[in-house]
Amino acid sequence: MAIQAAKRMQGVRYAVRDILVVAEKAKAAGKEMLYLNIGDPNIFDYETPPVIIEAIVKAMKDGHNGYAPSAGIPEALDAIRVDSEERGIKNIQDIFVANGCSEGIEVALAALCDSGDNILTPSPGYPLYTALVAKLGLEENPYFLAEENGWQPDLEDIESRVNDRTKAIVVINPNNPTGALCDEQTLKDLIALADKHNLLLISDEIYADLTLDGVRHTSLAALDENAAVLTFNGLSKSFLGPGLRMGWGVLSGPVEKLGNYSGAMAQLLRSRLSASHPVQHAVAPALQNQEHLPALNAKLQRRRDITVNMLNAIDGISCVAPKGAFYAFPKLEDIEPELEERFIAELIEATGVVVVHGGGFGQRPGTAHFRCVFLPPDEILQKAYSLVGDFKASWRP
Numbered sequence: 069m070a071i072q073a074a075k076r077m078q079g080v081r082y083a084v085r086d087i088l089v090v091a092e093k094a095k096a097a098g099k100e101m102l103y104l105n106i107g108d109p110n111i112f113d114y115e116t117p118p119v120i121i122e123a124i125v126k127a128m129k130d131g132h133n134g135y136a137p138s139a140g141i142p143e144a145l146d147a148i149r150v151d152s153e154e155r156g157i158k159n160i161q162d163i164f165v166a167n168g169c170s171e172g173i174e175v176a177l178a179a180l181c182d183s184g185d186n187i188l189t190p191s192p193g194y195p196l197y198t199a200l201v202a203k204l205g206l207e208e209n210p211y212f213l214a215e216e217n218g219w220q221p222d223l224e225d226i227e228s229r230v231n232d233r234t235k236a237i238v239v240i241n242p243n244n245p246t247g248a249l250c251d252e253q254t255l256k257d258l259i260a261l262a263d264k265h266n267l268l269l270i271s272d273e274i275y276a277d278l279t280l281d282g283v284r285h286t287s288l289a290a291l292d293e294n295a296a297v298l299t300f301n302g303l304s305k306s307f308l309g310p311g312l313r314m315g316w317g318v319l320s321g322p323v324e325k326l327g328n329y330s331g332a333m334a335q336l337l338r339s340r341l342s343a344s345h346p347v348q349h350a351v352a353p354a355l356q357n358q359e360h361l362p363a364l365n366a367k368l369q370r371r372r373d374i375t376v377n378m379l380n381a382i383d384g385i386s387c388v389a390p391k392g393a394f395y396a397f398p399k400l401e402d403i404e405p406e407l408e409e410r411f412i413a414e415l416i417e418a419t420g421v422v423v424v425h426g427g428g429f430g431q432r433p434g435t436a437h438f439r440c441v442f443l444p445p446d447e448i449l450q451k452a453y454s455l456v457g458d459f460k461a462s463w464r465p
Contacts, residue, residue, distance in 0.1 A: 076202050090413050091422045099420035102452040104440040107244070107394060109308045112443045114364070116309045119357045120350045124312075127349035136345040138337040140165035140316070147352035152318045155276075156290025157299065162319040162330040165343045165351070169274055169300045169315030174200055175340075176270060176298055176317060179332035181206055181235050187270070188226055188237045191430030192219075192397055192437070194244045194272070198430070209234065210430050215399065219248030219388060223257050227265075236268040237261070239288060242275040245429045245439035246397040247372075247390020249279065255288050259295045268329070269297045274315070275393035277306035277361055280369045283391050289320045296321035303347075305393070306361065307354050314347045368394050368442070371449055375442040378453035382460055394443050397426065400436040407465050408436040414463065419455040 088105075095101050103111070110116065139145065145163045152160060166172030173196065177187065183205035189197040191210035201208055211226040213219045226237065239258060241250045250258075262269045271288040279285050289297035302315030319330055372390055379387040379398045387398035403411055405427075412425040426437025442449060 076205060088422075090416050094417050094420050094422075097417070099417075101420045101422060102444070102448055102455070103422045104442075104444065104449075104452055105422040105424050107305070107441050107443065108310050109305070109394075109443055110310065113445055114308050114443070116312075117307065117354065117357065117360050119353045120303065120307060120309060120312070123350040123353040124346050127346040132345050132349055134345060136342040136348055138340075138342055139163070139334065140343065141345070141348045144316075144348045144351035147355045148316050148318065151355045152287075152289075152299070152320075155287045157287055157297075157318060157320050158290075158293040159322065160318055160320045161323060161326055162333070163316065164333065164337055165314065165316045165348055166337075167315075167343045168304065168310075168313040169272065169302045169317075170196055171313075171340075171343075172300055172302075172315045172317045173197070173270070173272070174203075175333055175336045177201075177204055177206070177236075179329065179336055180268060185233045185235050186231070187235055188229060188267075189430075190221065190238060190240055190243065191432075192243070192245050192426065192439075193238070193240055193430055195428060197238055207233065211237075212432050213243070213246065213248065215388060215432075215435075218391075219243060219246040219397070220251065220254050221258065223254070223261060226258075227261055230261075230265050230267070234265070234267060236270050238270045238272065240272040241288065242278065242285070242390075242392025244275070244393055245395045245424075245426075246388065247393045247395045248388070249283055249285065249391035250288075252286050252291070255286060255291055258288070259292050263295065267296075269295060271297055271299045273299055273301050274305050276301060277358070278365060278368060278394065279392045280365065280372055281391060285392065289318070293320070294322055294325075296325040303350065303354055306358075306364075308360075308364075309350075312347050312350070313344060314351065316351070371442040371444075371446060372396070374446060374449050375440065375453070378450065378457070379440075382453075382457040384460060385456075395439055395441055397429070397437050397439050400426075400438065403436045404465070405434060405436045408438075410465075411436075411463065412438055415456065415459050419452075419459050421452045421455050421459075423456075
């Protein structure tokens with residue numbers, strides 16, 4: 069009898085990489101591939117700041133290659149605390165580092181939820197959360213973002229979905245896949261809603277320093293020191309080092325609200341020993357040297373403008389302008405939702421332009437979208453969107 073995989077694996081999906089199965093067929097057929105599917109700056113014309121690389125190399129040469137303290141080395145934790153306080157976060161109760169925010173988020177959910185509990189996750193949102201929900205035996209409980217309101221969280225929809233097994237509200241700000249930035253009033257309303265229902269707020273702020281149009285990011289936890297918030301950030305995006313796998317969590321709020329949660333996370337962190345020791349030595353230098361950000365954001369804004377202008381010029385496609393990160397989530401206005409995946413697959417096969425179907429990130433029923441990444445150079449984006457426009461004009465269901 070063959071070995072059977074766990075039933076929970078049926079719910080584990082990761083559309084960003086799953087789409088590569090279709091892309092490989094197009095590549096094998098000889099198509100020139102234009103990858104707009106994955107948010108990895110380092111495969112394009114971006115470089116990790118030298119100060120980070122130098123710090124890691126020095127740490128390895130200095131012998132910091134063994135296990136580190138489970139929560140993180142003091143130098144990294146101190147730098148994260150200073151940076152968090154500069155962002156306005158007060159009442160910090162705990163800080164820990166992880167092998168990327170992905171591991172940190174899994175630790176946070178595993179320490180918070182029992183099987184059958186649920187967390188409110190944004191839709192559209194990063195598919196890691198739904199994959200972890202399946203992995204941990206939780207119940208899916210997505211809430212919708214309002215496209216007509218710049219992809220802001222729909223507060224009424226969120227409150228309508230809270231039940232007695234709900235443990236937390238996840239906020240991705242700036243959002244992946246829409247690039248939306250939460251406005252301050254929405255964040256305050258989320259804090260009030262979470263307090264009303266005694267819920268933890270998990271604020272994923274990995275793109276916090278990648279903002280466009282001169283808009284400033286506001287950290288959720290900075291708006292109320294009495295809110296129970298776990299804030300995530302790291303070196304992956306703003307510091308152009310996704311492969312370094314270095315993220316961190318900052319738990320803030322009154323001790324009486326947080327209970328034994330910090331201790332539960334610490335138990336899990338001890339059980340996995342430690343995050344990468346040499347990379348932890350790059351955290352302080354990175355946070356203390358952010359001179360690369362203005363040029364980075366200017367480049368992203370130019371590429372965002374190319375993306376929005378060219379996509380909005382295509383008949384049947386509309387795109388809300390992202391305010392942060394490096395993603396756009398254009399709407400396929402005249403394609404039936406059940407044909408969305410087919411349209412994207414045939415687009416990839418016909419043009420070599422690799423984007424991800426909107427259903428892989430969640431969306432309101434009755435709508436169709438796709439996610440594109442505007443990291444590539446200007447000329448690649450221009451070529452890709454021209455091909456999308458030609459294909460869209462000729463496609464017939």
